[in-house]
Amino acid sequence: MNLFDRTVLLATGLVCIYMIWFLLGKQKNSKTAHVANYYYMVTFAVLLVSGLLLIAFGWNILGLLGGGSAASKFVSIVATLIPFALAAGLVKRFYPQLATPYLVVLVIGLLCIGGSKLLALATLAKIAYPVFHSIAGLTIFVIPVLAVKNKIMGPNFYGVTIGGTLIGLGGIALGFLTGGRQLLFFSGDFVLMILAPILFFTAFGYMWGLTKGELDK
DSSP states (O other): OOHHHHHHHHHHHHHHHHHHHHHHHHHHSTTTOOHHHHHHHHHHHHHHHHHHHHHHHOGGGGSSSSOOOHHHHHHHHHHTHHHHHHHHHHHHHHOGGGHHHHHHHHHHHHHHHHHHHHTTOHHHHHHHHHHHHHHHHHHHHHHHHHHHHTTSBOGGGHHHHHHHHHHHHHHHHHHHHHTTOOBTTBOHHHHHHHHHHHHHHHHHHHHHHHHHOBOOO
């Protein structure tokens, strides 16, 4: 990992710290408090921890360049919470009647992904990663679009869609690689080259959408 990557990951961490502070502030206000804020905080907390671990231990902790270990398995499992938690929060906020069954689906996905890593089940990993990351990614892509279209949120809320698209694509690419295959031109070296910027623009997109997307009442 070079200095540019570490700098970008540090900037990502600062965005995450700001958003955790921002969301805690929203929870203190009865007008803006919502269970969805806790889901969003999980997303930023995991992004923060993942970035710090990458800064400390480098790309090998992902296990893509021959550095597979218990730590890499832990990181890959926990990192799944980034899109999963945000997707669950969006469903809870905009489609609360679907929140419980949707959360059940994501929990099943997390268990499948965790089991595939801990038990070294390559076949399960090849299925679980693309399927469940696609579910979360599509949720993060579609809900903000519908919220803006229905004039529930302002156009800045599209930032969440952009962030979700980036992390979803990155997650699927990583899933293919950890399963022993490659998604299109996303080789291991290429993914590691763009991963730090993906994490930053994901965090920034989420921040922009969640802080600027509310319509003035």
